[in-house]
Amino acid sequence: xxxxxxxxxxxxxxxxxxxxxxxxxxxxxxxxxxxxxxxxxxxxxxxxxxxxxxxxxxxxxxxxxxxxxxxxxxxxxxxxxxxxxxxxxxxxxxxxxxxxxxxxxxx
Amino acid sequence: xxxxxxxxxxxxxxxxxxxxxxxxxxxxxxxxxxxxxxxxxxxxxxxxxxxxxxxxxxxxxxxxxxxxxxxxxxxxxxxxxxxxxxxxxxxxxxxxxxxxxxxxxxxxxxxxxxxxxxxx
Numbered sequence: 724x725x726x727x728x729x730x731x732x733x734x735x736x737x738x739x740x741x742x743x744x745x746x747x748x749x750x751x752x753x754x755x756x757x758x759x760x761x762x763x764x765x766x767x768x769x770x771x772x773x774x775x776x777x778x779x780x781x782x783x784x785x786x787x788x789x790x791x792x793x794x795x796x797x798x799x800x801x802x803x804x805x806x807x808x809x810x811x812x813x814x815x816x817x818x819x820x821x822x823x824x825x826x827x828x829x830x
Numbered sequence: 831x832x833x834x835x836x837x838x839x840x841x842x843x844x845x846x847x848x849x850x851x852x853x854x855x856x857x858x859x860x861x862x863x864x865x866x867x868x869x870x871x872x873x874x875x876x877x878x879x880x881x882x883x884x885x886x887x888x889x890x891x892x893x894x895x896x897x898x899x900x901x902x903x904x905x906x907x908x909x910x911x912x913x914x915x916x917x918x919x920x921x922x923x924x925x926x927x928x929x930x931x932x933x934x935x936x937x938x939x940x941x942x943x944x945x946x947x948x949x950x
Binding site for chain 2: 755757759761766767768769772773778810812814817818819820821822823824
């Protein structure tokens with residue numbers, strides 16, 4: 724299985740901060756990389772698909788970049804509703820696999 | 831609008847089976863894969879498998895091969911996930927999710943989750 728490693732595991736930040744989360748794949752996955760946001764007790768929400776594309780309705784402060792093995796999720800100006808856990812997922816190989824998650828916490 | 835509504839919470843004994851349903855609305859049920867993802871308490875997300883509701887074709891994670899069965903009923907626009915031989919470490923919230931597009935495996939629409947508790 725393709726291993727996905729996120730860093731950091733948690734980050735403390737304040738409203739208005741720029742936050743960057745990285746995801747590294749154990750082998751090249753082209754751009755088959757997606758990002759999800761999850762709030763406690765809720766289902767995940769797709770934030771970014773195919774490395775850099777935003778689904779309709781996702782705020783433009785979220786952006787994604789990367790290809791191959793190294794990917795980045797950036798929140799340009801953290802908002803109160805952005806304190807959550809973020810997961811990357813690869814769908815290049817079977818089974819699709821997720822990173823372990825990055826929790827964005829209040830500083 | 832697209833909705834996936836899952837069945838309610840279940841409590842099962844070790845060795846039993848559970849069948850979770852996922853009723854779809856707001857789109858052409860046969861046009862998109864349905865994925866099943868689970869999340870143990872305090873843990874991350876784990877992909878279990880997917881089903882093509884049009885053909886009934888399935889693809890399961892090796893970890894669950896032989897224990898899981900995913901089916902779909904197009905007449906009621908509902909997908910099902912049955913897990914057999916339950917163990918305590920199967921305690922988790924089980925989600926169904928619809929693919930973002932017919933040719934994508936990212937999941938845009940999610941059910942609300944079904945908590946399955948396995949306890950003697």
